[in-house]
Amino acid sequence: MEAATATPAPPGILHPQAVAFVGEARQIERRAGFMFGVTGITLVAAMGVLGLLMRFTQADDTGLSPAWFYRLMTLHGVGMITGVLLVMMGALWYVLHPVVPLRPGRMYASYTLVVGGAVAVLVATLVGGFGAGWTFLPPLPFFPVGQWPVWSESLFLVGNLLVGTGFFVYCLDVLEQTTTASGGLSRALGWQYLFGREPEAPAPQVIAATVVAIDGLLSMTAGSAIVLGLLGRTYDSGVGIDALVAKNLVYFFGHSIANLVIYLAAGAIYVMLPRYAGRPYEATKVFVAGWTASLVFIATAFSHHLYMDFVQPMWAQVGSLVASYFALLPVAVITIYSMTMLVWGSRYRWTLASTLFYVGLAGWAIGGVGAVIDSLIPINFRFHNTVWVVAHFHTYLMMTVVLWALAFVAHLLERETDRTSSPTLRSATIGLLLVGGYGLTGTWFVAGALGVPRRYAVQPAGTVDYSKVGAIFALLFALGFLACIVQLAPLARTAWARRHTTSTGESPGLAAGHAVAPAGADPRVDERPPGRAGAPLGTAAHLGFAVAFMVVAIVAFFPGIVDASETSTRYHHLDHAGQFLFGVVVGLLLGSFAAVSRLLGDHPAWGLTAVIVAPATMMLLMVPRVYEPLESNDVQHALFHLAMAAFGLVTGLGATRLTPLGGRFTAFLAVAMTLMFAAAMTGGAS
Amino acid sequence: MSLHYGTPQIVIGGVFVVLSVLLASAFVVIGLQAGTDVSVERVHRVGYWLRKRWLALLAAIGVVVVGLSLLDLPYASGGASGRTMVTVTAGQFFWTFAPDRVPVGTRVRFDLTSVDVNHGFVLYSPRGHLLGSVQAMPGYHNQLDLTMSQVGIYRIRCGEYCGLNHSTMDGSFTVTRR
Numbered sequence: 106m107e108a109a110t111a112t113p114a115p116p117g118i119l120h121p122q123a124v125a126f127v128g129e130a131r132q133i134e135r136r137a138g139f140m141f142g143v144t145g146i147t148l149v150a151a152m153g154v155l156g157l158l159m160r161f162t163q164a165d166d167t168g169l170s171p172a173w174f175y176r177l178m179t180l181h182g183v184g185m186i187t188g189v190l191l192v193m194m195g196a197l198w199y200v201l202h203p204v205v206p207l208r209p210g211r212m213y214a215s216y217t218l219v220v221g222g223a224v225a226v227l228v229a230t231l232v233g234g235f236g237a238g239w240t241f242l243p244p245l246p247f248f249p250v251g252q253w254p255v256w257s258e259s260l261f262l263v264g265n266l267l268v269g270t271g272f273f274v275y276c277l278d279v280l281e282q283t284t285t286a287s288g289g290l291s292r293a294l295g296w297q298y299l300f301g302r303e304p305e306a307p308a309p310q311v312i313a314a315t316v317v318a319i320d321g322l323l324s325m326t327a328g329s330a331i332v333l334g335l336l337g338r339t340y341d342s343g344v345g346i347d348a349l350v351a352k353n354l355v356y357f358f359g360h361s362i363a364n365l366v367i368y369l370a371a372g373a374i375y376v377m378l379p380r381y382a383g384r385p386y387e388a389t390k391v392f393v394a395g396w397t398a399s400l401v402f403i404a405t406a407f408s409h410h411l412y413m414d415f416v417q418p419m420w421a422q423v424g425s426l427v428a429s430y431f432a433l434l435p436v437a438v439i440t441i442y443s444m445t446m447l448v449w450g451s452r453y454r455w456t457l458a459s460t461l462f463y464v465g466l467a468g469w470a471i472g473g474v475g476a477v478i479d480s481l482i483p484i485n486f487r488f489h490n491t492v493w494v495v496a497h498f499h500t501y502l503m504m505t506v507v508l509w510a511l512a513f514v515a516h517l518l519e520r521e522t523d524r525t526s527s528p529t530l531r532s533a534t535i536g537l538l539l540v541g542g543y544g545l546t547g548t549w550f551v552a553g554a555l556g557v558p559r560r561y562a563v564q565p566a567g568t569v570d571y572s573k574v575g576a577i578f579a580l581l582f583a584l585g586f587l588a589c590i591v592q593l594a595p596l597a598r599t600a601w602a603r604r605h606t607t608s609t610g611e612s613p614g615l616a617a618g619h620a621v622a623p624a625g626a627d628p629r630v631d632e633r634p635p636g637r638a639g640a641p642l643g644t645a646a647h648l649g650f651a652v653a654f655m656v657v658a659i660v661a662f663f664p665g666i667v668d669a670s671e672t673s674t675r676y677h678h679l680d681h682a683g684q685f686l687f688g689v690v691v692g693l694l695l696g697s698f699a700a701v702s703r704l705l706g707d708h709p710a711w712g713l714t715a716v717i718v719a720p721a722t723m724m725l726l727m728v729p730r731v732y733e734p735l736e737s738n739d740v741q742h743a744l745f746h747l748a749m750a751a752f753g754l755v756t757g758l759g760a761t762r763l764t765p766l767g768g769r770f771t772a773f774l775a776v777a778m779t780l781m782f783a784a785a786m787t788g789g790a791s
Numbered sequence: 792m793s794l795h796y797g798t799p800q801i802v803i804g805g806v807f808v809v810l811s812v813l814l815a816s817a818f819v820v821i822g823l824q825a826g827t828d829v830s831v832e833r834v835h836r837v838g839y840w841l842r843k844r845w846l847a848l849l850a851a852i853g854v855v856v857v858g859l860s861l862l863d864l865p866y867a868s869g870g871a872s873g874r875t876m877v878t879v880t881a882g883q884f885f886w887t888f889a890p891d892r893v894p895v896g897t898r899v900r901f902d903l904t905s906v907d908v909n910h911g912f913v914l915y916s917p918r919g920h921l922l923g924s925v926q927a928m929p930g931y932h933n934q935l936d937l938t939m940s941q942v943g944i945y946r947i948r949c950g951e952y953c954g955l956n957h958s959t960m961d962g963s964f965t966v967t968r969r
Contacts, residue, residue, distance in 0.1 A: 171955055238952045244929065245908045250883060250955050348909060348928045384831055391842075413911070414926045415866050415933040426860060430853045438846045445821045446838040450829020463825075467818040471811045478807055481856055483863040486923045487799055490911050490950040554804040555794050556921030558913055558950045561958035565948070567793040 122383030141195020148188030175236035182239025218271030225264030233257020295393035313372030328358025395435030429480035461512035468504025493553025541582030678783035692757015712762025886962025911950025917943025
């Protein structure tokens, strides 16, 4: 909930009663909102054109070759997810910054990385011809059947790595700042309130953002492990890939990032929709419990992509079945139902933004039903990888996330200008979006029930008519999207003209009383890196654990263990992970000493760079081409293993430059990444 | 081979349509009510009362459907005794079967693998009904148990994107009269 402010925003376009809890957005918040929102919407529009082209190709209307179809399909997938990710990152930043001092520097860094990644993928597909799908299911990138060169698969992987790293940077900043501002992880997640130890919960967007950040960091780590492994394979064909482990990691990354987009959006909707309903949204105990459940479900549901890989362990299949169904509960009960409670009898202010927010809720509900049906294993057996899947994820990505992306930009512009479009034009636009969108997904649902497989450039005999009808509906949706842009254009012109006349505003504190940004604060205050409160290993218990880990990890250097590990690539990589762990713990210990810490200085940006670059470099060196020639020389061999520990040391020291929780968590993630790498990558002589 | 709707797919599709129409109707009603003026206290009193029941209903449905799902898992279990082993090998862009035909009524255990990338074994009955699917993965063997109850040619399509000719990667498996 946004607290009342000293100089409330004029109600204008918003609900009159929203004046009680809505403050003016500050310059930096508006800048972030527009930067992420406009870039993301532009990307979404471009990728939508590709989608339209693909649907007409399936309807036999374009003459596009399968080679180009699959390039566009690959780009459409990565580009669309990146586009909506950008918008929702901006939306959450926009609503979170007033209550948590997120760092603009990190925001710019994550934006640059994600956009850079999107450009890399664009070049890899359109110029390089890469077309292994947005899931790049290993080992498909290395079986191009003459369709793409090595450089394009490398560039595509680098692009994914950049997008993932950008989101990692964003999530780490969110986690560090929500936990610091709230006074700890359990407070940021609302657990202190849930168990009655505190009278009030944090603001809803703080809880949502903390959950998204944790799951985002976990899944981006898995993504980095597999992408780095595959990058190694591009310059060393001796690298082998365990297809099952790799598939788990790819979907942990890919499914989660696509899924997290909607949870990012939910965090933003909790703040923005109430502004049109005139009722603030407040976190309750059910809300806190629901988001805690989502924390687990988001991280575990990805495995339903492997239902038809019968060799997947049964515990994973059953766990995913449970997680995939019960993930519905928090969404249906807390977000969707509670939002409709806000709207009911509220004298809701219907604008372009608020209408899109509302109809987007329906898309999540209907798409969710399609997804939950498919998440039941006996049903998935008959629907797996048919276009039913395409239908359900387009229902909630297109009819929820894309509509909310438009809604967010519309909300920014409506607030800047205190104007919206005419009711007639708005109704026609919403009509086009609804008829076009549900018509398109409807044709996929029907064709999916018929058994038409997905990702077919050429449709099975007798099923082309579904694509023809679908293409017409897709065109209607595109017209609706265009109509939205046309309505927003005059608002954008007005906003642009007024861009230098806006005020810097308020920064309401957290509802739980952990106010962090003073009211009326100068936005430049945010440019300062926050001080670190304590060291990652600051208690006797921490030190005890660290020493215990060090004692265990030092075994990785014993000659007998090293020799034994070289009988298998997996064990060899596991040994490297042990040496890396040793270095990480030493780094954490050293950096936690006050004298060393003073020497290193307060440089969180350098710390962040170290925890990302050091483990990544180490894994890029863990290819047979690099380490096999060294094994014949004892000194070089020993130095290579010491280098593994040195990478760990740099990582550990870097982690001490972050907040205590952020440092411990990133150190854990770095070690986890080396373990996932060891599990997925095989091949080579040892 | 032309595709036809199978009975399970028709039932599941029907359930989806009914639930979607109910949800869409609810959103229309709530949207129409949004313009009225109802006190927050009343909305909270009625809304939270209903929310508890909504949560209980969804949880109960979850327990039932997850429980029923666990009773009907497609995964092969137990030994292959009494079953005819059919080795299925996938590659860009072909299917091979050994043997490639069995008499009607044979209890088959399909043993699937791939020589290159991931493929999807999507099996259609001679009448064009999608019976089920399982992945063919390099380095692994996925096993599917099935009783071949119809005489004729069962078609296989690839269900996992595998490259340029993914959409034309077809195969067939014959079930003969006894």
